[in-house]
Amino acid sequence: MIDYPALAALAEIARRGSFDGAAQALGITQPAVSQRIKSLEAKMGQVLLDRGPPIAPTEAGLRLIAHWGQVQLLEAGLEVTPTARPTIRIAMNADSLASWAIAALPQAPGLVDLVIDDQDHAEGWLRAGLVSAAITAQRGPVAGCDSFELGAMRYIACASPDFIAAHFPDGVTAQALRTVPALIFNSKDGLQDLWVRQHFGSNIALPCHLIPNAEAFVQATRLGMGWGMNPELMIAEDLRSGRLVPLHPASLDVRLYWQIARIMAPPLAPLTRAIRRAAAAALIQ
Numbered sequence: 001m002i003d004y005p006a007l008a009a010l011a012e013i014a015r016r017g018s019f020d021g022a023a024q025a026l027g028i029t030q031p032a033v034s035q036r037i038k039s040l041e042a043k044m045g046q047v048l049l050d051r052g053p054p055i056a057p058t059e060a061g062l063r064l065i066a067h068w069g070q071v072q073l074l075e076a077g078l079e080v081t082p083t084a085r086p087t088i089r090i091a092m093n094a095d096s097l098a099s100w101a102i103a104a105l106p107q108a109p110g111l112v113d114l115v116i117d118d119q120d121h122a123e124g125w126l127r128a129g130l131v132s133a134a135i136t137a138q139r140g141p142v143a144g145c146d147s148f149e150l151g152a153m154r155y156i157a158c159a160s161p162d163f164i165a166a167h168f169p170d171g172v173t174a175q176a177l178r179t180v181p182a183l184i185f186n187s188k189d190g191l192q193d194l195w196v197r198q199h200f201g202s203n204i205a206l207p208c209h210l211i212p213n214a215e216a217f218v219q220a221t222r223l224g225m226g227w228g229m230n231p232e233l234m235i236a237e238d239l240r241s242g243r244l245v246p247l248h249p250a251s252l253d254v255r256l257y258w259q260i261a262r263i264m265a266p267p268l269a270p271l272t273r274a275i276r277r278a279a280a281a282a283l284i285q
Contacts, residue, residue, distance in 0.1 A: 006040035007068040009033045010048060011087060014057045014065055015113070040064075062130045065089070070132060073110060073267045086110035088268065091117050091125040091134035094185065095153060096256065098214035099233040100282035101135065104274035109267060118188040119256060126259055133260040133268060135275075145259045148276060151283025152253040156235065157195050158244045159227035167227075172247045174200045183220055183228030184208040191229040195252050233282060253284060 012022035013033070023030040041048050048061035057065060065087075072086030088110045092101055097116065105112055115125055119137040126134050126142045141147035159167075167180040177200070182192050184206075196204050209226050211217045218235060221228050227247055238244040258275050260268055 002064075002067075003036070003040055003043065004068070004071070006036040007064055007071075009036040010040060010057065010061060011065045011068050013037070013049060013055060014061070015087070017055055019055075059128070059130075063128065066130050066132070069110075069113070070261075070264055073132070073264065087113050088133075088271070089113045089115065089131040091115040091122040091131045091136075093117065093119040093122065093135060094212075094214040095231045095234070096135050099153075099231050100278050101275065104271065104278040107270045107274035109270060118185070118190075119254060120190065121188055123259060126261065132264045133258065133271070136257055136259055137254055138259070139255070139257060142259055144262055146262055146265055148258040148260075148272065150256045150258055150276065150279035151285045152255045154232040154284055155191055155195075155229040155252045155254065156232050156239065156244075157192075157227060157229055157247040157252070158221060158235065158239070159247060160222060160224045161242065161245050163224040163227065164245055164247070166224075168247070174202070174204060177204050177206060179207065181226035182206040182208045183211050183217055183226040185214075185217060186210060186212045191252065191254070195229055198252070199248055199250065256283065 009022055009026060012025045013019060016022050016025060019030050019033050023033045026033065037049060044060065046060045047058055048064060050056045050058055066089055069087040069089055073088060086109070088108050090112065092114065094116050097114065115131055117125065119135065122134040122136040123138045123142050125131040126145055135150070139147070168176055177196060184192060192206060193203065196206070209220065211220050214234070217228060218230055220226065221230055222238065222243060229252060232251070235244055256279070258272060260272060265272070
């Protein structure tokens with residue numbers, strides 16, 4: 001049987017970033033926290049924490065933390081531990097968080113622990129049992145999960161007027177794209193490449209800046225660092241004012257889905273309803 005006080009210690013270390021912080025949160029001594037982790041690792045036969053710095057859970061540790069959050073949430077729903085504040089781990093893409101999904105998160109029945117990952121990769125966290133729910137681009141449900149269609153996020157390939165004048169004097173061509181800097185969120189971000197393939201019929205090795213922050217990505221586009229695929233929700237006023245200009249009339253729509261572990265669906269029903277309402281109000285249906 002798993003030692004749940006030890007799981008609580010593991011989860012608090014991951015949340016607070018230190019053994020001392022976990023001890024303060026749990027109201028026990030730091031040596032007691034260390035002993036709980038030592039015993040848990042011995043029982044599981046695996047290292048659960050990378051001692052760093054910084055301290056971070058291993059993949060095995062993340063699975064146990066996710067399990068602990070699910071146990072807390074289920075027990076809270078049964079009022080077994082009515083004073084507990086369960087942790088709900090959710091994977092979602094940065095653009096959804098920055099533009100519409102944040103409005104739903106206050107309905108989460110506990111403490112939210114967000115994992116930011118690309119919509120094309122978020123379901124991997126569900127498959128591994130590391131999160132209870134995810135916003136993903138995968139239509140079919142992950143095994144053991146329920147899937148709800150949310151709508152589509154519209155992306156616009158755009159840049160500042162000065163950037164376009166300087167780098168695309170003869171229009172946006174495949175040859176120009178080989179030398180003009182693009183903006184990429186991170187190595188998993190395939191939207192720019194997808195847009196290029198759709199409109200130019202081939203892959204192009206894009207020179208790129210990596211900007212792994214949704215708000216900074218938009219600002220970098222405004223400042224003329226490069227061209228990029230920006231969510232229409234985040235740049236609507238820029239497009240209206242002419243501060244940003246589309247590179248091409250056609251947009252790129254990315255359909256999104258809310259996937260939730262079936263066992264967690266009842267306690268997370270308020271959050272699911274809030275996510276679906278927020279999506280219906282913001283996304284293309």
